[in-house]
Amino acid sequence: MGSVEFRRACGAFATGIAVATTMGRDGKPHGLTVNSFTSVSLHPPLVLVCIAHKAATHGSFSTASSFAINILNTEQEPLSARFASSHPNRFDGVEWSVGEGGAPVLAGALAVLECETREKIEAGDHTMFVGEVRHAACPDGTADQASSAPLVYYRGKYAKLS
Ligand SMILES: Cc1cc2nc3c(=O)[nH]c(=O)nc-3n(C[C@H](O)[C@H](O)[C@H](O)COP(=O)(O)O)c2cc1C
Numbered sequence: 286m287g288s289v290e291f292r293r294a295c296g297a298f299a300t301g302i303a304v305a306t307t308m309g310r311d312g313k314p315h316g317l318t319v320n321s322f323t324s325v326s327l328h329p330p331l332v333l334v335c336i337a338h339k340a341a342t343h344g345s346f347s348t349a350s351s352f353a354i355n356i357l358n359t360e361q362e363p364l365s366a367r368f369a370s371s372h373p374n375r376f377d378g379v380e381w382s383v384g385e386g387g388a389p390v391l392a393g394a395l396a397v398l399e400c401e402t403r404e405k406i407e408a409g410d411h412t413m414f415v416g417e418v419r420h421a422a423c424p425d426g427t428a429d430q431a432s433s434a435p436l437v438y439y440r441g442k443y444a445k446l447s
Pocket of ligand 1: 302316317318319320321322335336337339340341342343365368369370371438
């Protein structure tokens with residue numbers, strides 16, 4: 286099976302987009318754009334995110350005891366691009382704060398899940414970080430606001446729910 290077919294088939298599964306964040310040992314915020322986020326368990330509340338070994342932020346997720354999943358709204362496409370780019374300081378000009386569990390929380394996200402890292406499972410060229418959700422929040426928004434609609438990723442492109 287070729288990797289083109291594999292990628293094309295996986296791309297047919299529409300996902301949301303999140304920025305996974307953690308605090309580095311250097312006291313600086315780290316984060317990257319992800320669509321490999323998924324919920325795993327209700328009791329206890331577990332989620333996972335897969336991070337490539339080659340990602341520069343992989344080391345900080347490995348050493349930290351917590352991370353946050355910031356689910357982006359449709360107006361936050363520039364943040365998705367920023368956190369997938371080689372920008373030297375992705376948090377420059379980005380509004381964020383330190384969450385209850387110590388991981389960076391991005392302002393205006395559709396939802397934020399703050400997690401304690403429970404398991405790190407090696408799977409091919411990625412590590413699956415399983416986190417227990419300690420705090421989950423969906424900032425208020427009304428259904429007709431763009432900021433309450435999710436940023437969607439489908440077949441390699443950003444999309445909107447119609
Ligand atoms: C829509 C989208 C989804 C992505 N999902 C993931 C993901 O789930 N896991 C991952 O490791 N990289 C993912 N990436 C790639 C990283 O965001 C990108 O490689 C980033 O530059 C890695 O940053 P770092 O090397 O500074 O850690 C995604 C990129 C985009 C645009």
